[in-house]
Amino acid sequence: MSKKPTRSAVNSSASHVFDALRVVSEASEPMGVSEIARELSLPPSTVYRALITLEESEYIDRFQASSRYELGAMPRLLNRALLKRFALQREAGPALRQLADESGETASVSVRLGWYSLRIAVAYGSHDFYHRDRLGEVSPLHATLPSRTILAALSADDIARYWRFAERHFKPSAAERKAAEGAAAATQRDGFLAEIQQYSPGQSAVGMPLRSVGEVLAALTVHGPVARSGSGLAPASVTAARKALESIIAAAPERFASPFAHLDPDDIYLRLPPNPRGA
Known part of the structure; x- marks a missing residue:
């Protein structure tokens, strides 16, 4: 032997x-x-x-x-090198800055990376004293508002594939799965996702999917008191920013495709710290 x-x-x-x-x-x-x-x-x-x-x-x-x-x-240099591989990271800056200036709230863009979301751009608002989103933050598609926004915009087949992947690697609780499925239903119904923030009492966040050629590419997120409860409407400034970004993407969709789109999402497994934040 x-x-x-x-x-x-x-x-x-x-x-x-x-x-x-x-x-x-x-x-x-x-x-x-x-x-x-x-x-x-x-x-x-x-x-x-x-x-x-x-x-x-x-x-x-x-x-x-x-x-x-x-x-x-x-690590910060390597992180920046990764983010620069996404063309959307460079183009999102002006729209996010305008949105943050108009609303006073923090705006960010997170792209889909396999069965994860990756935050690639952030503009901080003048009202933001507590919520500091870090560039390069990664979370599974059921775990945070940006990732749930992306998950909701996937096809039914891809959503089913994601949950099989999540069961193998993350073991989400029944409550986590129920929350993600409720978020998906709300996003599909309203075109955006609005949630109360667990770590910022009295604050909410709004997420909108960004699409390219009919496929979800990323999520645009704004933190703060930016959604009117029960109205079913998101602020016009958030919608305007989404339209501006999607217009840029539509002009050259191949340029904004994920540099990792050729990989099978099931083959991308990232070891993450426990307990990602909900936003």
Whole structure:
């Protein structure tokens, strides 16, 4: 019987570096060597060497010159490089800025990436003190308002495929699935999705799908008191921004196609931090 191959010392060291980077990237606050070592069940000396490698490569930085670590410049550069692959990221800026200036609320665009949404552009409004959406945020299509907006605009066959994927990888609760299905029904009925924000009491968010050649490409989202409860109407400024973006997309649909559209969505699996925010 053949022996199971063992990892070489070089491969083990590389694995420790990537494991340490994963822990730092998923942490909600800067972490120290001892915390990371406990998380990985590794000796602190091993973790320290991995962190020094990451720090020298600018993948992590010391938080305010302390002994705790956070993500450094390199992940941000890689994030920007990914976002720039989407032509919509460059074109969305002026429309989002105008919408944020007119409403005072934060506006963003999230594109579909397989069975996920990816936030590629944000313009912050003057009323926004609490809700800071980060570029590059990724969430499964049932988990946040932008992603639920995209999910609602998919075909029935694709929605069924998504739930099979979600059951395999995310194990959504019955309540999460019910909320996503209710959001889909509302979006299909009204043409937009409006929700009260869990993390911003008294605030709401509106999401509208952006389409290209009949297919959903992205979601336009605005946060704040921007929907009149029970009216079935979204603000004219949000609708105008959606029409402006769809007009730009329609002029050159092949240019705005996702650079990952050739991949089977089932083949795109991203490891995400737990408990994504609802907006």
